[in-house]
Amino acid sequence: xxxxxxxxxxxxxxxxxxxxxxxxxxxxxxxxxxxxxxxxxxxxxxxxxxxxxxxxxxxxxxxxxxxxxxxxxxxxxxxxxxxxxxxxxxxxxxxxxxxxxxxxxxxxxxxxxxxxxxxxxxxxxxxxxxxxxxxxxxxxxxxxxxxxxxxxxxxxxxxxxxxxxxxxxxxxxxxxxxxxxxxxxxxxxxxxxxxxxxxxxxxxxxxxxxxxxxxxxxxxxxxxxxxxxxxxxxxxxxxxxxxx
Amino acid sequence: xxxxxxxxxxxxxxxxxxxxxxxxxxxxxxxxxxxxxxxxxxxxxxxxxxxxxxxxxxxxxxxxxxxxxxxxxxxxxxxxxxxxxxxxxxxxxxxxxxxxxxxxxxxxxxxxxxxxxxxxxxxxxxxxxxxxxxxxxxxxxxxxxxxxxxxxxxxxxxxxxxxxxxxxxxxxxxxxxxxxxxxxxxxxxxxxxxxxxxxxxxxxxxxxxxxxxxxxxxxxxxxxxxxxxxxxxxxxxxxxxxxxxxxxxxxxxx
Numbered sequence: 461x462x463x464x465x466x467x468x469x470x471x472x473x474x475x476x477x478x479x480x481x482x483x484x485x486x487x488x489x490x491x492x493x494x495x496x497x498x499x500x501x502x503x504x505x506x507x508x509x510x511x512x513x514x515x516x517x518x519x520x521x522x523x524x525x526x527x528x529x530x531x532x533x534x535x536x537x538x539x540x541x542x543x544x545x546x547x548x549x550x551x552x553x554x555x556x557x558x559x560x561x562x563x564x565x566x567x568x569x570x571x572x573x574x575x576x577x578x579x580x581x582x583x584x585x586x587x588x589x590x591x592x593x594x595x596x597x598x599x600x601x602x603x604x605x606x607x608x609x610x611x612x613x614x615x616x617x618x619x620x621x622x623x624x625x626x627x628x629x630x631x632x633x634x635x636x637x638x639x640x641x642x643x644x645x646x647x648x649x650x651x652x653x654x655x656x657x658x659x660x661x662x663x664x665x666x667x668x669x670x671x672x673x674x675x676x677x678x679x680x681x682x683x684x685x686x687x688x689x690x691x692x693x694x695x696x697x698x699x700x701x702x703x704x
Numbered sequence: 705x706x707x708x709x710x711x712x713x714x715x716x717x718x719x720x721x722x723x724x725x726x727x728x729x730x731x732x733x734x735x736x737x738x739x740x741x742x743x744x745x746x747x748x749x750x751x752x753x754x755x756x757x758x759x760x761x762x763x764x765x766x767x768x769x770x771x772x773x774x775x776x777x778x779x780x781x782x783x784x785x786x787x788x789x790x791x792x793x794x795x796x797x798x799x800x801x802x803x804x805x806x807x808x809x810x811x812x813x814x815x816x817x818x819x820x821x822x823x824x825x826x827x828x829x830x831x832x833x834x835x836x837x838x839x840x841x842x843x844x845x846x847x848x849x850x851x852x853x854x855x856x857x858x859x860x861x862x863x864x865x866x867x868x869x870x871x872x873x874x875x876x877x878x879x880x881x882x883x884x885x886x887x888x889x890x891x892x893x894x895x896x897x898x899x900x901x902x903x904x905x906x907x908x909x910x911x912x913x914x915x916x917x918x919x920x921x922x923x924x925x926x927x928x929x930x931x932x933x934x935x936x937x938x939x940x941x942x943x944x945x946x947x948x949x950x951x952x953x954x955x956x957x958x
Contacts (some may be wrong), residue, residue: 482934482935482939484858484931484935485849485854485855485858486855486857486892486893487931488860501854501855501856503815503856503894503895506895508857510814510854510855510856511852511854511855512849512850512852512934512938513852517737526852527938528740528850528851529852530740530758530759530760530818530850531956532817557822558758558759558760558761559761559820560761597770597771597818597819597820598818598819598820601737688867
């Protein structure tokens with residue numbers, strides 16, 4: 461009986477499933493064969509959802525892809541932060557999570573004298589940073605000492621749900637690459653759901669609309685094609701002939 | 705004293721319900737734009753709105769707990785929610801209700817996932833007609849789920865009571881005021897654990913047991929409504945092809 465059940469699940473895994481199941485906290489996900497993944501908890505040997513999200517089964521793990529919730533930093537994430545406070549030897553960065561992230565002067569590409577922090581980064585500045593470490597009480601440290609990490613000058617920032625970031629990036633960066641090439645914008649996407657864009661005003665507007673489209677329709681069919689269509693129509697009819 | 709007849713000869717109550725019938729309940733998730741999660745509940749003549757903020761940085765700092773999140777709740781009745789204008793602001797009753805709701809929710813939320821933060825729940829009673837703490841708790845748990853807070857289960861709550869020597873479900877205002885007992889309760893439907901139980905008045909052991917049974921059954925129904933409300937909120941996004949699912953998956957692992 462149990463074996464048969466398993467085979468049935470296997471089959472469902474391999475065959476395309478058009479409808480993805482929305483689960484709410486307390487929903488039974490699996491009772492036995494699979495392993496508990498993200499957004500789940502185990503009680504009496506059965507796996508239940510702990511978050512509102514979409515059920516997904518991958519290599520014997522049941523996961524719940526959350527539809528909301530706060531961004532929880534994890535080491536290695538690239539994030540876009542805002543400087544909210546400065547001290548003599550560190551800055552405090554808001555990375556759109558419940559936890560503030562200190563940025564120490566030793567983690568910065570410049571040589572900063574003690575007490576001279578405001579010369580390099582001031583309150584209100586935005587930076588591209590990387591999460592260095594997160595300890596068990598969720599104390600965060602960020603760094604800028606890596607290639608490509610820097611202060612972001614000019615441009616605009618928009619916020620989206622952090623759970624939609626993978627969709628905005630697309631498979632191997634395909635989606636974001638498409639938006640970049642159609643709009644001629646410079647774009648950085650932070651793992652924390654912040655997106656920085658710079659370019660022509662109209663182009664920024666198109667890029668933002670495209671991103672909002674992705675955010676709203678993250679679970680829908682043929683999203684890439686639709687975004688492409690949108691971008692094509694906008695940039696052709698639009699005020700910038702530069703593209704063509 | 706007991707001049708009022710609350711159950712007629714046909715066994716129907718003042719508002720025409722049977723003894724084991726709930727008032728009509730409508731739940732909607734995600735009604736507030738700026739809150740992290742929210743819910744609106746219309747429960748008979750009760751109107752309740754709940755908003756959840758967080759997990760967010762806990763202020764004041766001395767309340768922070770390095771091992772878990774703090775669940776804070778404010779239950780508030782708006783001045784115009786009752787027939788006679790209520791003096792605004794917290795009173796003894798709402799402080800008590802805030803506390804018991806916070807404690808009920810704390811038990812289902814995985815607070816240890818978010819050390820040093822607070823999860824703030826605000827419950828506003830826009831219109832009251834008995835059973836607002838149950839409606840408030842029901843709304844709060846939907847709002848928490850909407851905010852993406854990880855938790856064991858949703859929390860349905862309902863009041864049972866005794867009126868005209870009969871055990872009845874979901875007391876209305878008249879029944880609450882002139883009845884013999886009122887017993888609000890909240891459970892975890894999956895395990896049957898009790899999260900909240902208070903009693904005002906007198907019941908025999910048999911009546912109490914009967915009331916609890918009635919309450920459990922009603923909670924199951926409310927639980928279903930809560931789930932439906934949450935699913936409805938995201939129903940638009942339900943279609944995705946298998947390839948795209950794989951996309952999301954592989955992109956998430958980067």
